[in-house]
Amino acid sequence: MTYASPVEPLRAANQLAGKTLYRWWNAAPGDKPAVASNGAAVLPDLEFGSDAESLDLMIVCAGGNPAKFDDRRTLAWLRRLAARGVIIGGISGGLLVTP
Secondary structure, three states, X not given: OOOHHHHHHHHHHHXXXXXXXXXXOOOOHHHOOEEOOOOOEEOOOXXXXXXXXXXXXXXXXXXXXXXXXXXXHHHHXXXXXXXXXXXXXXXXXXXXXXX
């Protein structure tokens, strides 16, 4: 639900408009699938840590106990994106991971 809630309206807007208004990519630490608590996996299609020049918004989704998240590579990447002017937000536990 945390992942679908921001992505589904964008997908629907594209479908209703009959053209691409929004694009999104998925990234996950280690470039491995992000597995939800129900076992569903979201496959990364953006290299984790890349500069993603066309990226203007990063939404961080996190579950479990994100207060204990301490992946330096992830946090450094988010800081680099923020310094470049990318808007960063969080959904669910992602708020605790954002810089």
